[in-house]
Amino acid sequence: MKSSISIEKIYVILADLEETASILDNSNSKLKAHSLLQDSPMFSVNLFNTNSDLFTDYVIEIKSKTAQLSRLIKNKNDELSKYQIELIEKQISSLHNAFHSNKNIHDEAQNRLNAMASRRYKKAVKAVIQPSQNLYQNLSEHHEFERRLLQMLQDKEQERVQASSATFNKLSQDVLTLHQRLGRCRQAISKIEADIVKFESRN
Incomplete structure (x- = not known):
């Protein structure tokens, strides 16, 4: 029971x-x-x-x-x-x-x-911000590179003005090389700036 x-x-x-x-x-x-x-x-x-x-x-x-x-x-x-x-x-x-x-x-x-x-x-914010930060950092680095090239070019030009005939041709070649490097640097800057415009227009 x-x-x-x-x-x-x-x-x-x-x-x-x-x-x-x-x-x-x-x-x-x-x-x-x-x-x-x-x-x-x-x-x-x-x-x-x-x-x-x-x-x-x-x-x-x-x-x-x-x-x-x-x-x-x-x-x-x-x-x-x-x-x-x-x-x-x-x-x-x-x-x-x-x-x-x-x-x-x-x-x-x-x-x-x-x-x-x-x-x-x-993570989503970082995915948007990080590429932008990278582009601007890259742009800043290239502008610094451009500044250094311009300074080097100015120094070589002054050396060439005061150079003897024995070193003139060598310095002229150095100046040409620096102009070429400066041209490539400025092309890279233009490309980075274009990439920044594209990136910011998408976001």
Whole structure:
């Protein structure tokens, strides 16, 4: 009789659990943060065989365990009945705790979701800003190179003016080489400036 009453009490508790589980599952399904918890088990494999992110699925397992308990009691299998009752009690207690922790778990998941979104945003901003920074840095380096070439060219021109006939031809060749390098540098500057215009027009 006592076992019979215990079974009845378990089914009453399960009815309440099922109602709460259904409400929470419905509420969780509307949360973006729940996407991080989907298809992940809520409990240890030592406690539940079920592998789900839905509370209702765990209530179904407890129902199944309770039906097994009822058969064990009818067959007067006291040893297994005692073990089954202890397991069911642990499952019910764990499910109650999970109900109370549901909000905190989803708040933590939302924080992780926010952090992921923040990282994606920073990465997207970097993808836009970094190329622009690289172009301007490259332009700055070429302008510095142009400045150094102009200074070198000025120095060589002064040397050539004061040069003897023996070194004049050599200095003339150096001046020509510097003019060629300066021309290539200015072409590179023009290309970089064009790339900057294209990049900024796309963004």
